[in-house]
Amino acid sequence: MKLQSLIVSAAATLLSTAAVTQAATTVTIGTVNNGDMIVMQKLSARFEAENPDIDLNWVVLEENVLRQRLTTDIATGSGQFDVVTIGTYEVPIWGGKDWLVPLEGLPGDYDLDDVLQSIRDGLSHEGKLYALPFYAESSMTFYNSSLLEKAGLSMPDQPTWDQVKVMASKIHDPGNGVYGICLRGKPGWGENMALVSTMVNTFGGRWFDENWKPELDSPEWQQAVGLYIELQQKYGPPGASSNGFNENQALFSSGKCGIWIDATSAAGGLYNRSESQVADNVGFAQAPVAVTSHGNHWLWSWALAIPKTSDAKAAAQKFMTWATSKSYIEMVGASEGWASVPPGTRKSTYANPKYKAAAPFAPAVLEAIQTADPTKPSVQPVPYTGVQYVGIPEFQSIGTQVGQTIAGALAGQMTVKQALKSVQSSVSRTMRRAGYPKK
Amino acid sequence: MQNSSDNKLWLTVLGWTVALMIFFPIFWMALTSFKTEVEAVSTPSLLFAPTLENYAQVFERSDYLKFAWNSIYVSFGSTLLALAFAIPAAYSMAFFPSKRTPGTLLWMLSTKMMPPVGVLIPIYLLFRDMGLLDTATGLMIIYTLMNLPIVIWMLYTYFKDVPIEILEAGRVDGVTPVQELFMLLIPLAIPGIASTGLLSVILSWNEAFWSLNLTSSQGAPLTAFIASYSAPQGLFWAKLSAASLMAIAPILVVGWMSQKQLVSGLTFGAVK
Numbered sequence: 106m107k108l109q110s111l112i113v114s115a116a117a118t119l120l121s122t123a124a125v126t127q128a129a130t131t132v133t134i135g136t137v138n139n140g141d142m143i144v145m146q147k148l149s150a151r152f153e154a155e156n157p158d159i160d161l162n163w164v165v166l167e168e169n170v171l172r173q174r175l176t177t178d179i180a181t182g183s184g185q186f187d188v189v190t191i192g193t194y195e196v197p198i199w200g201g202k203d204w205l206v207p208l209e210g211l212p213g214d215y216d217l218d219d220v221l222q223s224i225r226d227g228l229s230h231e232g233k234l235y236a237l238p239f240y241a242e243s244s245m246t247f248y249n250s251s252l253l254e255k256a257g258l259s260m261p262d263q264p265t266w267d268q269v270k271v272m273a274s275k276i277h278d279p280g281n282g283v284y285g286i287c288l289r290g291k292p293g294w295g296e297n298m299a300l301v302s303t304m305v306n307t308f309g310g311r312w313f314d315e316n317w318k319p320e321l322d323s324p325e326w327q328q329a330v331g332l333y334i335e336l337q338q339k340y341g342p343p344g345a346s347s348n349g350f351n352e353n354q355a356l357f358s359s360g361k362c363g364i365w366i367d368a369t370s371a372a373g374g375l376y377n378r379s380e381s382q383v384a385d386n387v388g389f390a391q392a393p394v395a396v397t398s399h400g401n402h403w404l405w406s407w408a409l410a411i412p413k414t415s416d417a418k419a420a421a422q423k424f425m426t427w428a429t430s431k432s433y434i435e436m437v438g439a440s441e442g443w444a445s446v447p448p449g450t451r452k453s454t455y456a457n458p459k460y461k462a463a464a465p466f467a468p469a470v471l472e473a474i475q476t477a478d479p480t481k482p483s484v485q486p487v488p489y490t491g492v493q494y495v496g497i498p499e500f501q502s503i504g505t506q507v508g509q510t511i512a513g514a515l516a517g518q519m520t521v522k523q524a525l526k527s528v529q530s531s532v533s534r535t536m537r538r539a540g541y542p543k544k
Numbered sequence: 545m546q547n548s549s550d551n552k553l554w555l556t557v558l559g560w561t562v563a564l565m566i567f568f569p570i571f572w573m574a575l576t577s578f579k580t581e582v583e584a585v586s587t588p589s590l591l592f593a594p595t596l597e598n599y600a601q602v603f604e605r606s607d608y609l610k611f612a613w614n615s616i617y618v619s620f621g622s623t624l625l626a627l628a629f630a631i632p633a634a635y636s637m638a639f640f641p642s643k644r645t646p647g648t649l650l651w652m653l654s655t656k657m658m659p660p661v662g663v664l665i666p667i668y669l670l671f672r673d674m675g676l677l678d679t680a681t682g683l684m685i686i687y688t689l690m691n692l693p694i695v696i697w698m699l700y701t702y703f704k705d706v707p708i709e710i711l712e713a714g715r716v717d718g719v720t721p722v723q724e725l726f727m728l729l730i731p732l733a734i735p736g737i738a739s740t741g742l743l744s745v746i747l748s749w750n751e752a753f754w755s756l757n758l759t760s761s762q763g764a765p766l767t768a769f770i771a772s773y774s775a776p777q778g779l780f781w782a783k784l785s786a787a788s789l790m791a792i793a794p795i796l797v798v799g800w801m802s803q804k805q806l807v808s809g810l811t812f813g814a815v816k
Contacts, residue, residue: 382582
C-alpha cells in the first residue's frame with residue numbers, strides 16, 4: 106500500500122512538474138526600440154492572456170547594439186533569444202549560415218500570400234522563408250508645402266535630383282532658421298550610406314562589378330557623392346555630418362527643413378499633431394531620380410525570426426505569427442489608431458478604407474515598396490542583392506568605412522575625389538582579404 | 545593683499561564656471577525629462593508646461609525596480625568582493641614588499657590597458673559554459689575583476705601613507721598580522737577605503753560594455769535599461785532623459801551623501 110501510494114505521489118509530482126514546466130515556457134524576444142515595437146510590447150499582454158502557457162520576456166536595445174548582441178549570441182550558440190528582430194540585410198545571410206529556423210507550416214489563416222512579394226523575397230534565402238515581416242519601409246521625399254508655396258514652387262510626384270536641388274536653393278533661408286534640404290549625414294552603413302547608395306544607383310553606378318571589383322571612384326559615384334555634398338554644404342543645416350534620421354525628423358517636424366528624403370516610416374510621425382508642428386503642411390513624393398529609376402529608393406523590413414539555438418521554437422513561432430498577422434494589424438488600428446499600424450507588409454492593410462483614410466501617404470508608400478527591387482539595384486549588372494546595402498557579411502564594415510570617409514568629405518576634411526580614391530583603395534583591399542571573387 | 549584677494553575671486557569664478565559646465569548636461573537632461581517629445585526636439589526653451597508623462601510611460605514599459613535592484617546588487621556586491629581581495633593584497637604589498645612587488649603592481653594595472661572588446665568572445669564563451677550569461681552574479685564577478693587592479697592600487701597608496709610606527713608599536717605589543725590588519729590598519733585607513741569603495745561602486749554602476757553584452761533581461765542593470773530607450777529611428781529624447789535621470793538618481797544621492805567622506809579619502813595622507 107505504501108509502495109503504491111509512493112508511486113502514485115511520484116507520478117503526480119512528475120505530472121505537476123511537467124505541467125509547471127509547460128506553463129513556464131518563456132519566449133525571450135530581442136527587439137529594437139521604435140514606435141511600432143513599443144506598441145507590440147504593449148499589446149503583447151493580450152497574447153499572453155490568450156496563451157497562458159507562454160510568458161514573453163522582452164529585451165529592447167538600440168538597433169546597432171542589438172545587432173552585435175544577436176550576432177554574438179547566435180554565432181556562439183548561446184541560445185539566449187527565442188525571437189530575434191532582424192532586417193532584410195541579415196535574414197538571407199543568417200539563413201544561408203543555417204542560423205535561423207526556416208518557417209514552414211504557418212497556420213492557414215496567416216495568409217502568407219497577403220504579404221507583399223518584394224518583402225517576402227527580401228526575407229528569404231534560396232526560396233525558403235526565414236522571417237516574418239513586422240513592418241517595412243522604402244524611402245521617399247517629404248516636403249514642407251507651405252515653404253514651397255511661399256517660394257512659388259510645386260513638387261512633382263516623381264522629382265529629379267536636379268529639381269530637388271533647385272527647390273532646396275530657393276527655400277534655403279538660414280537667417281530665419283530654415284534650411285533647404287535635410288539628408289542623413291551621420292556615418293554608418295545604415296545611416297548616410299543608405300541614402301548615398303540610392304543616389305549612386307540612380308546615377309547609374311554600383312558598388313561592385315560582376316567580379317566583385319569595387320567601383321567607388323567611377324564617374325557615377327563622383328556625380329552622386331558630389332551632389333550629396335553640394336546639397337548638404339550649400340542648402341543643409343549646420344553640422345549636417347552628424348545628423349541622422351532623428352535629428353532630421355526633429356528639424357523637419359519643427360518647420361526648419363524644406364525637403365527631407367528618408368524612410369517612408371517617418372510619414373506617420375510627421376502627420377501626427379502630437380509629434381509634429383508641421384502636420385498640416387506635410388507633402389510627399391517619390392524618392393528623386395537622376396539618370397535611372399533603378400535603385401533610387403531603398404527597401405527595408407524589420408522582421409521576426411527564430412534562431413536555431415532557441416529551445417522554445419513552437420511558442421516562438423506562435424508569437425511571431427500573432428505579431429505579424431492581419432488580426433494584429435486590426436488590433437493596433439482599433440487601439441492606437443489606423444495611422445499607427447505597422448506599415449508596408451500586407452496588401453490587406455493598403456486595401457483597408459480605414460487605413461487609407463487615416464494615412465493619406467499610404468498609396469505612395471505602397472508604390473515605393475512594391476517598386477523597390479533589391480535584385481536589380483543598379484542599371485548595370487551586379488553580383489549582389491540589396492538596394493541600399495550589399496548583401497554580404499563584409500558590408501557592415503565596408504559600408505561604415507565608406508560612410509565615415511564621405512562624412513569627412515562633407516565636413517570639409519577632403520575633396521570628393523580624394524575621398525572616393527581613398528575608399529576605392531581600402532575597399533579593394535578589404536575585398537581581396539575577404540577572398541573575393543569567391544571561387 | 546589685493547593680489548591674493550583678486551586671485552581668490554578669479555579662482556572662485558573659474559571653479560563655478562567649471563562646475564556649471566559639468567552640471568549643465570545633467571540639468572538639461574532633467575529639464576528634458578519633463579517635456580513632451582515635440583518640446584524636447586524644438587528650439588531649446590526654459591519655459592514649458594512640465595509633464596510627468598515620460599516617467600509614467602517608462603514605468604509602464606520597463607520594470608525599473610528590477611533593473612535598479614540588479615544595479616545595486618552588482619555594484620555593491622562587486623565592491624565588497626573587490627575590497628575583500630584588495631585589502632589583504634594591498635596590506636601585503638605595502639608592508640611586506642618583495643622584489644617583485646613593483647612589477648606585480650604594474651602588471652595588474654596593465655590589465656586595464658587592454659580594450660575589453662579584445663576578451664569579449666572568450667569571456668562570453670566561459671559565461672555560456674558556466675551558465676552565467678544574463679545573471680547578476682556573473683556581472684558581479686566581471687566587475688570585481690575589472691575594478692580589482694584600481695582598488696588594489698588605491699588601497700596600496702593609502703596604506704603606504706599610514707605611519708609604520710603605529711603598526712610597529714602594535715607588533716611590539718604582540719598583535720598578529722590579522723589583528724594588525726583588522727584592528728590597526730583598517731580603522732586608520734577608513735577614509736581611503738571608503739573613497740576607494742565609492743569609486744568602485746560608481747565605476748560599476750556606470751559600466752555599460754559588459755552589462756550590454758553579458759546580460760539581457762534577468763541580470764540586466766540600469767545601463768541596459770537606459771540603452772533600451774535609445775533609438776536611431778524614432779524620437780524618444782524625453783523618455784530617454786527620464787530613464788537616464790531615473791538611472792543616475794540613486795548614485796547621485798549616494799555620491800551627495802558621501803561627498804565629505806570621499807573628499808577626505810581622496811586627500812588622505814596628502815598633508816603629513
